[in-house]
Amino acid sequence: MSAATSLAAGLLAGLTRLITGVRARWVCTAPSTAARVYFANHASHLDTLVIWASLPKALRTRVRPVAAADYWGKSRLRRWLATEVLNALLVERSGGSGSREALHSLVTTLKAGDSLILFPEGTRGDGSAVGALRPGLYFVAEQCPDVELIPVHLHNLSRILPKGELLPVPIMGSATFGAPMHLRPGEHRDSFLNRARAAILDLGEGQ
Numbered sequence: 306m307s308a309a310t311s312l313a314a315g316l317l318a319g320l321t322r323l324i325t326g327v328r329a330r331w332v333c334t335a336p337s338t339a340a341r342v343y344f345a346n347h348a349s350h351l352d353t354l355v356i357w358a359s360l361p362k363a364l365r366t367r368v369r370p371v372a373a374a375d376y377w378g379k380s381r382l383r384r385w386l387a388t389e390v391l392n393a394l395l396v397e398r399s400g401g402s403g404s405r406e407a408l409h410s411l412v413t414t415l416k417a418g419d420s421l422i423l424f425p426e427g428t429r430g431d432g433s434a435v436g437a438l439r440p441g442l443y444f445v446a447e448q449c450p451d452v453e454l455i456p457v458h459l460h461n462l463s464r465i466l467p468k469g470e471l472l473p474v475p476i477m478g479s480a481t482f483g484a485p486m487h488l489r490p491g492e493h494r495d496s497f498l499n500r501a502r503a504a505i506l507d508l509g510e511g512q
């Protein structure tokens with residue numbers, strides 16, 4: 306990492322903490338150096354930053370956000386922020402052969418020992434509900450059965466920086482990390498995806 310990207314990464318992590326008050330709660334799990342998939346509800350550009358800034362600094366360089374290539378590859382600034390500062394993997398989200406390549410790069414990354422941050426809804430919602438999960442998480446779980454899948458519930462971040470806004474409103478947000486899940490033997494795709502979505506929602510109960 307160059308001095309400029311490392312400075313930008315430090316600034317982004319510090320700003321994220323300042324703006325969101327980022328309270329990370331670890332429920333039935335703790336930070337780990339093992340390759341993991343952190344999967345969360347998605348409604349704000351802050352989501353990735355909050356999960357990333359919640360991890361101990363030493364783990365941050367080993368966790369790779371999965372980012373939509375059509376959005377984060379669009380301008381030089383976005384590409385730099387995503388791929389250089391946050392070490393994101395750019396993937397196609399349009400389906401077809403792009404999905405096969407995306408799955409391959411996710412699995413290769415996990416097998417190399419790095420973790421992923423994944424937003425299985427595939428797009429930002431308005432923060433009022435968690436949408437249906439796309440099947441990528443299931444295929445990753447199938448191909449990497451030993452990797453811990455950690456549900457994360459992000460609270461309030463879409464009120465701080467909603468989709469389409471550029472200036473954040475400083476109010477408190479939080480990230481709740483839940484117990485690791487795995488694909489169960491013989492578990493059907495839709496059952497697994499419903500269980501994963503329910504795991505995110507359960508962590509947000511009472512907030």
Ligand SMILES: CCCCCCCCCCCCCCCC(=O)OC[C@@H](O)COP(=O)(O)O
Nearest residue numbers: 350353370371372373376386387393428429471
């Ligand atoms: C306003 C300034 C905010 C600066 C934020 C810098 C954050 C860099 C984050 C880079 C990696 C982000 C990966 C997020 C996952 C993802 O790619 O979700 C899709 C949305 O993103 C855009 O698609 P959409 O919600 O459909 O508009």
